[in-house]
Amino acid sequence: MKTSLKTLVITSFILLTTITISAQEFYGKAYYFSKSTMDLGRWGARLSEAQKKQVMARMKNRLQKTYVLSFNKTESFFKEDEKLDAMSGATDSWGKNFTQGDLYKNVKDNALAQSQEFYGKKFLVKDELQKIEWQMGSETKKIGNYTCFKAAALIPSDELTWYNFSWDRLRSNEPQTDSTGVVKQPEIKMTQVVAWYTPQIPVSHGPSDYWGLPGLILEVSADNTTMLCSKIVLNPEEKVEIEAPDKGKEINKKDYQETVMLKMQEFRDSRGRRRRS
Template structure:
């Protein structure tokens, strides 16, 4: 992971502008570049290097993304910049079913509102912010013109990308349901490493992350890293931050259950057609 961080840091041109905090209300925007490592699991062992490269090229838009975080003192709005598919020239409609939608967070009210679309149906996920028990260290580094400090934490993996779906996770749940073992299964945890700057005194960050005494400019977790490439404070153009409003209201847990039930239904229907 460290080698990936160093490589990306060398490639990205950080256009970060220094900022002196004031007592007045302020707004800002931060652009993040996200890159995830492709995990092919047991299927990858049977593939040639050429096949792996072809899959990587096909999934480039899912593995490499650009996001914009707009924020003020108490609110933030996080959205992905849409890209055309690297191969077909079209948007990635399949991947959109399991991608993160537009996300509004209010740190004062501990509230999250996120728009999700699953197979043409719109949902409005309303829940609390992810609670992260950060451990703040003394290690520091410069990102652009900002002095950043390191913070680490561990959170349940299922809470990080709750809008996604995994056949592996579904199989595990089904195995647990069918098992007669009385032992409580261990909760899978994901380690997080974040770098935040007190020079921008807001408790915001990309995606689910936040709750630190400064804007998060870099975060890595699992096979993914997000790096801030640009920060603009008090831009000339007014920034309006509003929560999404369209869709069926639902909680994170209920949304996950909806996805699982739909995917099981699709799997069963496919199995019946083959009979």
Template sequence: MKSILLKISILVFALLIPKTENLNNTPQDFQGVAYYFSKSTMDLGRWGARFSEAQKKQIMDRMKGRLEKTYILTFNKEESMFYEEEQLDAISGATDSWGKNFTAGKSYKNVKSNTQIQSQEFYGKRFLVKDKLQEITWEMGSETKQIGNYTCFKATAKVPSNELTWYSFSWDKLRTAENVEQSGEQQEVKMTEVEAWYTLQIPVGHGPSEYWGLPGLILEVSAGNTTMLCSKIIMNPEERTEIEAPNKGEEITKIAYQNTIAKKMQEFRDNRGRRRR
């Protein structure tokens, strides 16, 4: 009799335990899709001092397509694919062809093999940038906050600024490199402070853009003048998307890609200068 009562008690206790989603025990083919919205601020600096507040607002409205973007992250336990949803420019009704040369292409990451493969197009030429994942030393905090239905924990890090936007270009960056080369001095490494919020409810090491390596999916990240926030998550969608690494283009490393862009932009500048003479 005691044996029967004991078995019944164990069964009732087991039924009362809430079932939680444990991705460590799910099949390898599970999949999730996270949607992110990013917003950046733009500092007009000294150049903006000559404009009225109305003119500044007009500039910001025209730049909205570049300052506010939406992204999709598709992931499984080991792999992820991150890319920007292409949008039409509100003014011209076309895509931003100039800006497209300096924005991130489709990025495949594999946290198990420590691999990143990103498709980049620069003035009609396609590149396949293959490298290791961005090294990030996270400092884990105990602070929490709620993002949608998920409890998130805070983590912070400092990452070299150039490595977060290796696919981009700025004239300031080129001028600094030239000044360093002429002076022979070592270039100062500028660092960007990163604040991320991740959830243990989805225990995968993925995140948007260059960010990864936390014990849960990163739902929000702020770095420099940009904040990226997850707006929706779909776990195990009915229609699965094959996560495949890009495979077309000239293979190149991140550093080599940066050098290629800088060299080409320097040629543009020099040719324009010669035409003006």
């Protein structure tokens, strides 16, 4: 009975807010900052505390970032706030090959368009939005002036970082056999995602690839990274214009991943040949 009552309260809250806003043109900007932790592993265990702090300071521009999400009822545009990020220190030329580019999402058409640059070549990745099976709960908390509800989902880890690269992913993509020589199916790793959304802003948008809840996502945590909204501007005097990126070689997510993997495999093999010569 208590669960049903809570569900009814949430539903009524969402309906009331949606009816209030649905009659008017609606757009805005949400500002996020992200914080990530990094496990230094066995290598880190050999470092002094002072050395660990130096490593973390050098990695700050990777571990702490700021973003802007522009949105209307059906579209959103998510990008890193490069001006603020530049304050964190020197640019990371290697890391920029594997960071998320400008991302356009259209929840009505179930479509995304993301600009990516890999070693100087521009790509325009077009695909469907990542499907997310959210489990919505009744737990609430306040983020700024907004009442937020909790939701959780399990998402394939590779889908959350499809634009990224790791040597572990390259190794896992190589055929593995068991003791009898039979090729083993690769393990699909899943990531637990926890989001907090507010029905007071009834759009199905969120930072990065997250979307699909009955309210703007103000906080989301996945693996070792948390994104938190620090500021929201609704219906500013200057209308928010949202345009999808349109430059670069058009490709889908799967083909983009294969392109990156192939290039990095060639890079690894060429280094191995130079070492043997």
